[in-house]
Each structure stands twice: as structure tokens, then as C-alpha cells.
Amino acid sequence: MALIRSAQLGFILLVATASLLEVSEAKTIVVGGSEGWRFGFNYTDWALQNSPFYINDELVFKYDPPSKTNSGYSVYLLPNLWSYITCDFSKAKILASEARGDGEGFKVELNQWRPYYFASGNKDGYNCKDGLMKLFAVPLPRWKY
Secondary structure, rough: OHHHOOOOHHHHHHHHHHEEEEOOOOOOOOOOOOOOOOOOOOOHHEEEEEHEEEEEEEEOOOOOOOOOOOOOOOOEEOOOOOHHHHHOOOOOOOEOOOOOOOOOOOOEEEEOOEEEEOOOOOOOOHHHHHHOOOEOOOOEEEEEE
């Protein structure tokens, strides 16, 4: 009898906890807001001011194509924190080239609960190191209130 009661209580707690998770209401967030993805903008500060990010939110990287005044930007997914800190692109995955940020921009869905490390790898990492073109996000589960 006690085992059945315990199982029932466990099931009720599981259902109550699951009901707090919300899978919808994902947001689309333009990285950098009206500034977009550009050299010299502090994306660490921007991420802190615009967080938290949630699972299934979509980050949009909008940037101008290469021109006489800019050498172009890109979006890489870096594999770990050390690569992010040092702007090491040796094991990074390119997500968007210089031409992909034009128009509607390039979209990345934060579909897992894990750290995402993004950076621009142009000019041998100069955009990342000196241009502050890097940010990280750790999306959280979305909870109902």
C-alpha cells in the first residue's frame, strides 16, 4: 500500500514538474540589436544585458557584406570555452560566411541546454580578438510562472 502511494506521489510530482516546462514562445533575437554584428561592438555586454536566452530561441546575425570599408564578417561556432577565450578557430565550425548576414541575416536556433560560443573568424581572428566580435549563450529551459 505504501509503495503504491509513493508511486502515485512520484507520478504527481513528475506531472507537476513537467507542466512547468514550456516548449513554445521561442523568441527571435537580433545579435547586437540595431547595431547588428559588427567590429568594435561589445557582445559580451550585449549578451549580459539581453539574457537570459532560452532553449529554442533563435539568434539572428545581421551584418554587411564585405566592402571597401569592411573586410567582411562571419559566424563560427567555437568548440569550447578555451577556444572562445583565445579566439582559436582551428576546430571551429563555420556557420555563415561573409555574404550570409545580409538581408534577413543568418539564424541559429539554440536547441540544446549547453554553452554556445560564437565568433567572427575573419582576418585570422582579428575581429574576435581586437574587434570584440564574440559572444556566448547558455540557453535555459523556459519555465511557466
